[in-house]
Amino acid sequence: MGKIAVCPGSFDPVTNGHLDVVRRGLSLFDKVIVAIARNGTKDPLFTIEERLEMLHESFRDMPGVQVDSFDGLLVDYVVKRQADAILRGLRAVSDFEYEFQMALMNRKLNRNIQTVFLMTGLRWIYISSSIIKEAARFGGNTRGMVPDIVCEKLKEKFGTSQR
């Protein structure tokens, strides 16, 4: 069996930055499972079903990618899926503390699972799901920063004619 990574997150919504990290991950792993934490974000914009739909559509052209969701601890899900590692994207200094804390906690919970960080491409370094939602909420055009389906869903959600 090849090497498998779980790329967990809230994906509320998925951005081109996420796509870039997963694409890079496929050069290290035979399979990447992109998994939404069901108990993740407290107040999500999109339902789990909407987020799954957007992920399925966004990764349609990447055969090594599987889309899923999970409840409970990430490390338990990684074991359940017989995966070897956790894959996370790292953007800039601001991500480091949070990611460091999470990686160390996950290691404490299960010493056999490694966390692998990959830098996003420079062109996505400023993009986060939160800033995308903020821009879209006030009518900003997010095309080119998120997959097309996400752009459409944001328009539906906020009912705005985006510039």
Ligand code: PNS
């Ligand atoms: O995209 P996000 O919101 O930064 O992702 C955070 C996520 C979902 C990876 C993290 O909250 C998580 O792993 N949640 C599942 C519960 C868990 O195992 N937490 C980490 C150890 S306490």
